[in-house]
Structure formats: C-alpha cells, structure tokens
Amino acid sequence: MEHITLLIGIVIITALVFDFTNGFHDTANAMATTISTGALRPKTAVAMSAVLNLVGAFLSVEVAKTISGGIIDEGSGIQPEVIFAGLVGAIVWNLLTWLAGLPSSSSHALFGGLIGATLVSVGMDGVNGDAVVMKVLIPAVAAPLVAGVAALVATRLTYRIARDRDPRDTAKGYRAGQIASAALVSLAHGTNDAQKTMGVITLALVTGGVVAPASDPPMWVIVSAGVAIALGTYLGGWRIIRTMGKGLTDIQPPQGFAAQTGAATVILASSHLGFALSTTQVCSGSVMGSGLGRKGGVVRWSTAGRMVIAWGLTLPAAGLVAGAAALLADQGDWGVTTVAVLAVIACGAIWLASRRKPVDHTNVNDVEGAPAPSAAAVAADATAPATADAAAEPVGIVTAAVRSVAPPPTEAALAQSASDAAPQPAAPGDPSATAADPLPAQPTGAAEREARGAAPATATPATSAAAPAKATV
Helix, strand or coil: CHHHHHHHHHHHHHHHHHHHHHHHHCHHHHHHHHHHCCCCCHHHHHHHHHHHHHHHCCCCCHHHHHHHHHHECCCCCCCHHHHHHHHHHHHHHHHHHHHHCCCCCHHHHHHHHHHHHHHHHCCHHHECHHHHHHHHHHHHHHHHHHHHHHHHHHHHHHHHHCCCCCHHHHHHHHHHHHHHHHHHHHHHHHHHHHHHHHHHHHHHHHHCCCCCCCCCCCHHHHHHHHHHHHHHHHHCCHHHHHHHHHHCECCCHHHHHHHHHHHHHHHHHHHHHCCCCCHHHHHHHHHHHHHHHCCCCCECHHHHHHHHHHHHHHHHHHHHHHHHHHHHHCCCHHHHHHHHHHHHHHHHHHHHHHCCCCCCCCCCCCCCCCCCCCHHHHHHHHHCCCCHHHHHCCCCHHHHHHHHHCCCCCHHHHHHHHHHHCCCCCCCCCCCCCCCCCCCCCCCHHHHHHHHHHCCCCCCHHHHHHCCCCCCC
16 A cells, blocks of 8 residues: 555656646647737746636636546556556657647646556546547547637637727727737636646546546646646746747737637537546647638748647657556556656756747747848848947848949959040030030141140140140240
C-alpha cells in the first residue's frame, strides 16, 4: 500500500506539471489577439487570464467526469503507472510544440497519451471507443469549423455595423470589447482545460482505491489543478502567442473582438455538454475565421497548414511516446524511475533549445520572416526628404540591397553629364544669343591678318577668340 501511495503521489505531481504546461501552452487562446492589437499590455493580459483561469476551474466538473470515467475504463485494470506514462507523453509533446511555436492541442496530447499508454498496458478493453469518437474526435473536427464560421459572420457583421463610423470613435469601444471577450475566453478555458487535470488525478485516485469509482473530484484536487494552470498561464507561452496573434493573420480590434467572442461561446457550450474539446483548435479556428471575415484580410495558409498537421499528429505522437513510457513503467520501480529521469532530461533539453532564440513579453509582437515592403513603399522611402530623425533610423533591408547593387556611373556617363551641364556657345546669327552670352568679336582687315599670323595653326575657334587683338581701329 505504501508503494501505491508513493506512486499515486508521483502521478499527482506529474499531472500538476502537465497542468502547468497546459497553462502556458494555451495562454495564446485567450490573449493572443488582445496582445497583438495592443488592447492590453502583455504582462497585464497574462495576469488577468491567470486569475480567470483559476476562477473558471470552480465552475464545473463535467469535463473532469468525461476524463475520469468516460474515455478510459476505470474497471479494466488501469494502474497508476499507466496514467503516469500517459502524462509523460502529453508533457513532452506539449513542450515540443511550444518550442516550435505551434498552437497544438494540450487536450489531445493528454488524450493521446492516456490512450496510447492504456493500449500498451491493458489493450483495447481499457479504452471506451464510443466515448473517444463522440466526445473527442467529432468535437475536434467540428469545433474549429463552427468557431471559424461564427467568427467570420461576427467579423463581417461588426464591420458592417461600424462602416459609417470614424475608426477613432469606435477604437475605445472595441478595446473594451476585446478585454471583455478575452476575459470570457480565459474563464471558459478554466472551466474546460483545468478540469482535464482534475479528471486525471481523480482517475489515479480511483485506480489506487483512494476514492470510489464515478466520484466527483475532491475539493483539494480542484484547488490544486486551478492553481497549477493559473501559474502556467501567468508565465505566458510567448512563442505560441506570437504565432496566433501575428502569424495567422493581421488582427485588427474588430476582428479580435469577434474571434474571442465566438471562441468563448463555443468553449462554454462544450463545457456545459461535457465535450472535452481543444480550446486551442477553437481559438485558432476563430482567428482564421476573423481573417477571412474582414474585407482585404489575408490568412497565412502556410502557417495554418503547419498547425493542422500538428493537430493531426498530436494524438498519435503523444500516444507513441506514452506507449514507450508505459513499456518501461510496467517493468517495476526501476522502469518508473527510468521514465521519470528520461522525461526530466527531455524537458531540460527542450528548455535549453528555447534559450537560443528567446521570446518573451518584450518581443512577442515581432514576427520573424515578415514580408518585405512593397515597391511603392520602397520608392516612397527613397524619395522622402532626409531628416535628422531619418539618419538615426536603420535603412530598410530592401532599400539597402538596392543601394548596394546599384552600379557606379561610368567615365562616359560622367563626361556626358559634364558636357550637358556646360553652357554651349550660340551659333552666329542665332536669335537666342543675348548680351549676357555675346559672340566673340571677329577681327577684320589688318587686325584679322595679324591675329591669324599670331594664332597657331591648330588653334580652335575658342582659342582664337581668346587671343587678344593687337590692332587698333
């Protein structure tokens, strides 16, 4: 019994670690658009989201019941080692996608980890296939589509209502709307994602005989899960915030308001029905829908494609890692210890890799690989008058490149320019000749003969004109 108690303690700690990673992995769901449009400062945004995540953890336990008694069969012989292996798979996948800046689903990482570990340790009998299809797979496909369509319609409606208003007059209202809708998403995230960890801990307590099957999560489980996800949210998953706020589309305040409102509605409805859907997929679908809803808006489909691929890989990838961990954990104490050590090493390596190009609240809105300025912008920059401030600012990449490859003028071009700039003598009898540009005096008679004798044979007309006349009239 002491061994089981110790192992359950390890599972609970690991579950709270997953909850922590879930918090900073999914902070972007609520606050990416609010931060990218400047409605809230980054630190203020994540602090508000953390508090509301904690509050949301106390609002419902329906999703926790889906995890603890729906997807995994409690009476199929599931042991705490299996849950531990499933959590390890979910944590590793969460950190890998965070490193890549991909807003993948923490929920599906957890489901994949639990399912993979259960299949390896118990077999197909340990997984409720109907529950997986009805409460995981179908919502995974339907939720982002529903949220995207809702955000698209809301965005178009928002712009239509405000089309005759000065944007400066509506800016304050949209800012307040964004803050309110972001708060609603944070609250919804707490009601959905925090409960998943509650369900896992409750499942571990059931397998260890601590609580009866089909029990609600104890209060200390609810509190600990809420605090863990709130701390992770406050840490801020800045890499994913950058991708969702700037990488998918260029979000304007009306779009941010519409996207967050649509996402919050879908998440709260699913939490009430007990659907353990991915808040990441819902919010990403809303952002893409808002990008399509604005006239002239552009969705960066290359980034969206990478996200969809990550969504498709999450369940099997987390399941494979968890299955390998379950094979080791089933060997006994040394297997569990080995899994724990390998998990710590993997997490440490991922964290060290993230330090090479750190992303935090100071550079979260800086997008790498941003598109180069248009030719019109470059031309306008080139023709703009130079000022003292312009000298202090760095030259744009395109402008610098054009200047660096521009060929120097040739000697022929310089000579032609000098020839064009020099004044040309007017021809004799040219009516355009003026007193300011008189023709040289032409000597006559003896003076002409004397001048011809004094001038060299090769003298040019300009030289002859420059020779002084020695005769007097």
